[in-house]
Amino acid sequence: MQRPSNLRSFLGNPRAVDTLVRAIERNRLPHAMIFAGPAGVGKRTLAHLLAQLLNCLAPSETDACATCMSCHKVLSGVHPDVRELGPEGAFIKIEQIRALIAEVAFQPFEGEYRVAILDGADQMRQETANSLLKTLEEPPSRTFLILVTTNPYALLATIRSRCRMLQFGGIPHDQIEHYLVEREGINPREARIAALLSNGSLSAAVSFDAGRFQEVRGQALRFVRLLFERGGFFQISPMASALAKEKENFQLWLDLVAILLQDAYFAHVSPARMAQIDIAQELQALAGSLPISTIVSAIEAVQKLRRSLVYNLNRQIALEALYLSFVGTRGRISDCGLRIAD
Numbered sequence: 001m002q003r004p005s006n007l008r009s010f011l012g013n014p015r016a017v018d019t020l021v022r023a024i025e026r027n028r029l030p031h032a033m034i035f036a037g038p039a040g041v042g043k044r045t046l047a048h049l050l051a052q053l054l055n056c057l058a059p060s061e062t063d064a065c066a067t068c069m070s071c072h073k074v075l076s077g078v079h080p081d082v083r084e085l086g087p088e089g090a091f092i093k094i095e096q097i098r099a100l101i102a103e104v105a106f107q108p109f110e111g112e113y114r115v116a117i118l119d120g121a122d123q124m125r126q127e128t129a130n131s132l133l134k135t136l137e138e139p140p141s142r143t144f145l146i147l148v149t150t151n152p153y154a155l156l157a158t159i160r161s162r163c164r165m166l167q168f169g170g171i172p173h174d175q176i177e178h179y180l181v182e183r184e185g186i187n188p189r190e191a192r193i194a195a196l197l198s199n200g201s202l203s204a205a206v207s208f209d210a211g212r213f214q215e216v217r218g219q220a221l222r223f224v225r226l227l228f229e230r231g232g233f234f235q236i237s238p239m240a241s242a243l244a245k246e247k248e249n250f251q252l253w254l255d256l257v258a259i260l261l262q263d264a265y266f267a268h269v270s271p272a273r274m275a276q277i278d279i280a281q282e283l284q285a286l287a288g289s290l291p292i293s294t295i296v297s298a299i300e301a302v303q304k305l306r307r308s309l310v311y312n313l314n315r316q317i318a319l320e321a322l323y324l325s326f327v328g329t330r331g332r333i334s335d336c337g338l339r340i341a342d
């Protein structure tokens with residue numbers, strides 16, 4: 001993945017970027033900040049970019065030059081005044097924080113500013129977090145501390161109150177798709193699918209695994225066929241059992257079922273918006289035999305399943321229930337009843 005060299009070319013999260021740009025322009029960048037938001041949206045990248053800009057030898061407004069000695073050192077992770085630390089094992093250790101505090105007590109070694117980036121900042125025991133409080137409250141004048149977290153409310157309230165929090169959100173799908181095509185050279189069809197499945201995470205989209213995708217999409221398509229082609233419960237049950245055991249692929253599978261159903265809907269109303277272009281004909285044939293209300297019911301049933309899985313329901317039972325409720329809405333629950341009796 002390529003790193004941006006200026007704040008304005010940072011992908012997504014314009015509000016967070018604007019806040020930083022305004023603060024830099026007014027020379028009022030907070031010395032203690034929390035970058036909070038989902039994984040893979042660029043929180044660490046932006047923290048490093050900020051460190052690069054603050055120490056660049058030839059910056060122009062909010063752009064680091066990307067070519068000076070300082071930029072090179074930040075980009076290659078060897079700048080002595082830019083430090084990132086994260087959990088060693090399950091937690092950030094108190095020794096790591098003590099070493100950091102001792103380090104920032106001195107003036108920057110060779111740059112203009114020290115920048116310390118604490119990735120996974122919520123993974124600190126209370127004692128460790130407490131040891132950081134004084135530094136956050138009165139950071140040394142040429143030091144910036146950036147706490148990066150996917151879960152800001154797991155931080156102590158006393159930590160949060162001493163920092164300025166910047167909230168990050170997911171990156172829009174079309175921006176991810178564009179990035180993958182233009183910057184990563186991924187073919188448009190794969191880029192579209194990777195973007196849709198990324199949940200707004202650029203790193204998830206960049207590490208998209210096409211082989212795994214094909215395999216799991218095949219399973220998702222079989223499930224959708226069974227839903228629509230009135231397959232029996234005896235076919236769904238073993239499939240649900242097998243899927244439920246594949247913990248790693250289950251979320252992807254469910255996302256793909258949702259995307260396939262959405263495509264079946266688009267096949268009716270707006271074929272140009274279908275995401276699964278390579279199997280568009282197959283999906284159009286499948287969807288064409290169904291009234292649109294049936295497809296909408298299926299989409300609603302899957303959305304309900306996704307919400308219920310937040311509560312860690314048994315996946316197999318949840319899938320079987322989805323099938324039964326969907327077939328039930330189509331007036332075929334009696335058939336299923338017979339199958340269960342088998």
Ligand SMILES: [Zn+2]
Nearest residue numbers: 056065068071
């Ligand atoms: Zn530079």
